[in-house]
Amino acid sequence: MIILKEIKKHSLNYLILGIILAVSLFLLFYFQLNFDVRDERILVCSTAALYFIWSLFHHHRRGDLQLSVILEYFLLSLFAVIVALTILV
Amino acid sequence: MARFISLLFIPQEQNNHRALMLSPSFLGIFIAIYLLNQSIISSLTMLKPGILGYSSEITTQKVLSQTNVERQKMGLSLLQYNPVLSQSAAAKATDMFTNNYWAHNSPSGKTPWDFFKSSGYKYSVAGENLAKDFYDTDGLMKAWMNSPTHRDNIINGKYQEIGIAVVNGILNGVKTTLVVQHFATPLNAQVAVKKEPSTQSSEEIVVEAPLALDTITEPQIIPLNQSLGTSAVSPMISPLLISKIIGSIIFALIIIVLSIDSYITLKNNTHRLTGSSASHIGFILIILMLLIFGRQGTIF
Secondary structure, rough: HHHHHHHHOHHHHHHHHHHHHHHHHHHHHHHHHHHHHHHHHHHHHHHHHHHHHHHHHHHHOOOOHHHHHHHHHHHHHHHHHHHHHHHOO | HHHHHHHHOOOHHOOOOOOOOOOHHHHHHHHHHHHHHHHHHHHHHOOOOOOEEEOOOOOOOHHHHHHHHHHHHHHOOOOOOOHHHHHHHHHHHHHHHHOOOOOOOOOOOHHHHHHHOOOOEEEEEEEEEEEEOOHHHHHHHHHHHHHHHHHHHHHHEEEEEEEEEEEEEOOOOOOEEEEEEEEEOOOOOOOOOOOOOOOOEEEEEEOEEEEEEHHHHOOOOOOOOOOOOOOOOOOOEEEHHHHHHHHHHHHHHHHHHHHHHHHHHHHOOOOOOOOHHHHHHHHHHHHHHHHHHOOOOOOO
């Protein structure tokens, strides 16, 4: 219930995130089918960057953009990029 | 100890209503653990090349039979194994290891057709398929068949013969298994249409052992059932697999803790200044899918 309330309250934010993640997922499977490692690397790095930018937008609109929150999203995005660059060789 | 574990996983007053494992410090620790693992893998690969590497089950026979199965499905004639073409493919694989490149054309400008010619094979039409880092023949063939250009080589009715090479070596500092297929039709043979060699044709030669790369500089005839050299140490652990497992464990752990954290926070209706757990889970799931369903190997 609370989750639905939160999504309803910030519907535009979550719609944007949903589109980013859905497009990434689609492209990820597409590139895997085509065995295109270079594009997969670019995709994961782009998704991580977009996720971080989205977090700034989302928390700014919510009015709770704090350094600890920025750091949390940054580290998570960075971890994804590191993993992608080491796995997709 | 139990108290500390509880603080790690369960949001409560003592950890400011956020599981400690989701704090920036712990995310930093996860990154450090992952990078440390990568450093250990790289060091082991460099210092003890036999310990880590790709454990490939690919054999010449399997590649040949699966290639012909694909051709049979299309109603095409079976490719005949040609040891001279295998010699050409082995020379190509060796050249890639020696000169440290991964491409149809070498940095010095050598084309695939140069290997055909230097092995003494005269073709009317020829082609090359390359692959590296596949664990098994099924995955390798699936990758080639999913790629239109590689598929065109495999099911090209103009080819009559094939040579295959499966060679282990060190490429860019990492132990790698290269597979080279050289497809061709002899010059004097009857072909439907004569044309210049296509860049997607493949010739196959299989060499299944880690080679001193200069061992195949002299032309040798490679019978289908014989490997060029034998592997003294068969690498059993793939560095890529270790990285995938460690990455998957860490991300799965973060998802579990995020789920517990979300459930308890929502249940208690706690308001706090943190990132959105639901969006974190969505983002991490995509990375986890990459780790779990990520394909093996690369083709060229």
